[in-house]
Amino acid sequence: MSPAKNQPSYGQVVLDLPGVPPFDYSFDAALAQHIRIGVRCVVPVGRSARVGIVAALNRPDVEPKKIKPITRALNEIEPLNAQWLQLTRFAAEYYQHAWGEVALPALPRVWRSVPGPRYAQSLSKMRERAPPRWTEASLPLFKHTAQQSAAIDALIRASGFAPHLLFGITGSGKTEVYLSAIARTLAANAAAQALLLVPEINLTPQLESLLRARFPDESVIALHSNLADAERGAAWLAAHEGRARIVVGTRLAVFCSMPQLSIIVVDEEHDPSYKAGEGVRYSARDLAVKRAQLLDIPVVLGSATPSLESWAQAHAGRYRLLQLSERVRTGSAPQTGPALDLIDARVHKPHNGLSAPISQALTDTFERGEQSLVFLNRRGYAPVVTCEACGWLSHCPRCSTFAVFHKSDQTLRCHHCGYAAPVPRACPTCGNQHLKGVGQGTQRIEETLRALLPTAKIVRIDRDSTRRRHAAKNALDAVHAGKVDVLVGTQMIAKGHDFQRV
Secondary structure (H helix, E strand, O other): OOOOOOOOEEEEEEOOOOOOOOEEEEEOHHHHOOOOOOOEEEEEEOOEEEEEEEEEEOOOOOOHHHOOEOOEEEOOOOOOOHHHHHHHHHHHHHOOOOHHHHHOOOOOHHHOOOOOOOHHHHHHHHHHHOOOOOOOOOOOOOOOOHHHHHHHHHHHHOOOOEEEEEEEOOOOOHHHHHHHHHHHHHHHOOOOEEEEEOOOHHHHHHHHHHHHHHOOOOOEEEEOOOOOHHHHHHHHHHHHOOOOOEEEEOHHHHHOOOOOEEEEEEOOOOOHHHEOOOOOOOEHHHHHHHHHHHHOOEEEEEEOOOOHHHHHHHHOOOOEEEEEOOOOOOOOOOOOOOOOOOOOOOOOOOEOOEOHHHHHHHHHHHHOOOOEEEEOOOOOOEOEEEEOOOOOEOEOOOOOOEOEEEOOOOEEEOOOOOOEEEOOOOOOOOOOOOEEEEOOOHHHHHHHHHHHOOOOOEEEEOOOOOOOOOHHHHHHHHHHOOOOOEEEEOHHHOOOOOOOOO
8 A cells, every 4th residue: 555645544453452343543654565454563542552453454434633543563474364364353253252352362472462672582582483394204104994094085085165074983093084184285285284273281292292203394383371472472473474384272273373274173073172261252163164164175073972063064964974983903902992890889889089899990900000090070179068067068159159179278269260268167157167078079089099009109180280381291291101000180181192001
């Protein structure tokens, strides 16, 4: 856009402000050569400065004299492309939010903050930290089952927008189908990129390791909320500039800017973690399908237990159903499913969370030098504290759920709203000092196991034990390395992990 001398031009800028449309701003001839749709810019908002995204270039509907000028164009990186803007605008409209409430939070903090004095230096360091450009490497040949080969061929032959539901039982090799489809997609186009979504942060290190082993060119990046700001900014920049060929990440990665995105994979597509629980309540799985439609590319939704929505779409013919009904034989592992024993808790009363048959099975497994996995989707020590005298229960005062007893710091915590308070010394209702925790959480199971197996190496993985950075990864690495005898945890340990000694 080339305005006449001293004649300003105008553009609409998307800002992260609740419930407001894009704002009109002006820019002069000096900025005109840098202002394009998709460019980030600094603009005045009241008495402060904010980063926004140029969404349109046109004359405003209001009196031009009332319009403030754009302060600065942040054109050190390429503008966000039209497909990315279209995706964020669709998400904003569909989930009933302002466009800026989706577009700006989708960027790493460094790209949506007003640049400071060391901005240029930080940008240089991020580019140094990012992966190098991809160079094709020979991949090892994998022997696929007939069903795997059929699924891979179907994905590769798909042209344009093609949603697939990969319904594969546990152990049927869904991950190998993902990796082979990605490998063939990248081999067919020297600039192509792939996006692999996973439901949990703690699954990204394992998948990242698999991808780096399969694609040794170091073009794989991870995107999730546990990354430091600079690390996440560098990873996003590598994807935005096309230097990263494969992005593996959690739900926010669905918005990652990838100009040559050619295939999308959503692993464990049924998982509720793909739905944001605060802010814009979007579903990353559904947006992945929409993004594939906008880009006219294939998308794969994989699961051993598909969601009802995806299952209905497949049976209606809108998604193509691919099935893996056979387990892949690996080493001495059987092709049949595992033997299941159901313990009736009415007959075998649990003691501190474990019944006698389960305690014996854990003891026998430890004595054989094998690993055990104890899954309980309830963190804390006890789900509720009660007074045996009057029946008082530890309700959360801010919502309708119970406050969970955490023994490590003697607190009652609500796992829904975040409320926390010390455990009362006496019943708030009757004054009785004998309060009791009812039920069991992972902390109580861990305590019981330490008493049952005093020489065993026991590790607990839940949201409480993995608050420190890399804590979950280090614990899972120890399990994979055989340094852990018993692993106790919530759903964090039940998704996508392949523990060979269990």
